Amino acid sequence: MFSLAELNAVLAALPDPVFVLSRDGRYIAVLGGTDTRYYHDGSFLIGKTVHDVLVREKADWFVGEIAKTLESRQLQVVEYALAANDIRGLASAGPSQPIWFEGRIQPLPFCIKGEEAVIWVASNITARHELELQLRHQGETDALTGVCNRHHFEHMAEVERERAQRYGHPISLLIFDVDHFKSINDSCGHETGDRMLQQVAQVVRHNTRESDLVTRWGGDEFTVLMPHADLTHAAEAAEKLCRAVAAQGFDEGLKASISIGVAEWHLDVEDIELALTKADEALYRAKAQGRNRVAIHTPSDAPEDDAPELHVVRLLWRRHFESGHSRIDAEHRRLFESIDRLQTLLADTSNLSFEETCAAIDQLMADTRAHFASEETVLASLAWPGLPRHKEAHYYLIAQAQALREALRQTPAWPQVSQLARFLIVDVIANHMLREDRQFYPWLKRG
Secondary structure, eight states: OOOHHHHHHHHHTOSSEEEEEETTOBEEEEEEOOOTTTOOOOGGGTTOBHHHHBOHHHHHHHHHHHHHHHHHTSOEEEEEEEOGGGBTTOSSOOOSSOEEEEEEEEEOSSOBTTBOEEEEEEEEOHHHHHHHHHHHHHHHBOTTTSSBOHHHHHHHHHHHHHHHHHHTOOEEEEEEEETTHHHHHHHHOHHHHHHHHHHHHHHHHHTSOTTOEEEEEETTEEEEEEETOOHHHHHHHHHHHHHHHHHOOOGGGOOOOEEEEEEEOOTTTOOHHHHHHHHHHHHHHHHHTTSSSEEEOOOOOOOOTTSOOOOOOOOOOOGGGOOSOHHHHHHHHHHHHHHHHHHHHHHOGGGOOHHHHHHHHHHHHHHHHHHHHHHHHHHHHTTOTTHHHHHHHHHHHHHHHHHHHHHHHHSOSHHHHHHHHHIIIIIIIIIIITTGGGGGHHHHHHO
């Protein structure tokens, strides 16, 4: 066993500091803190309070954590930073960067001179904190271009959606890609193509607001999430981006242009996938109109009185919908082709055929059932743990579609056609295949 003197020597030799603090934040004892890279001799603290040595906001936080510990009578673990400007009366400039600590706060089972007290062990975790920040940045950033990746976009889209709904401000979306990028890759090589993508991303980042989220979506396709921007402001921003990229000189004397689709996200009735699809449809139109331009998604004209009311964005297959599994992607593309045929029929209000439209719906339902069965087989072979719940979702979607089809047989009228078509396009394709299916995409890549 240690003698009292030896025990005191052991405690004094601790590299990180240990404080005994009263309920009101008075330093009763200071032990350890021998790592001179970060700490000065703390003996002068004894008898002072945290309010004597720290700025008010930081001192109030320390006293609050002491109170929580004493009230709970349990160990509390906290992380916090201390910078030079947090210390009152610091003789030297102090460290140039904040030092991060893990505080382990334990209530003492006895009072000291009639005062409740805690022992606060402060461990320096600056290196760990910096590594965590680095790993988080890597997990949120596209390695080639340095802008955000899709995973971070999906997280931030939900964050911005909640914020916009709380405060009532609009959100818009841009989708753009580099015109004729495949030709540039084929003629100049992939290294040149990669450098062009890096430069395009830099131009876009320099010509968007700090609050805008620029994301590499895949290949040469990018998105920009624009909080506090309605359709008019987003379109103006998109025109600015088009001009900036067209004016930029790229490696090897190359010039480039981008085409941009713009859409406003109607938060109350659309999820992010449907909003992206609207912007995607506008991008498709911009490219069809000659490229190096901006196209804005606007709702189609209202249908005639005798036509089905189906105000649904035109769904087009895009590369970023791919899962990476050839069989599933091929089946998804075929479903999009079936949707396109159905939407083409419904869009031709001057030549609508009820029987032909019903036949297209029946074909889409048959293709969907076949795909669900095939997808379940693939996921079962890969032992995806989420399969039981996913199969249940398939079952209910098919059951709802069959109920709507039976209602259409009982009452063969355009409103029933519209209801069933909307369910298949929005609920089955846009919401399920473009959103819920993403849950198993990482598992497909593992397999």
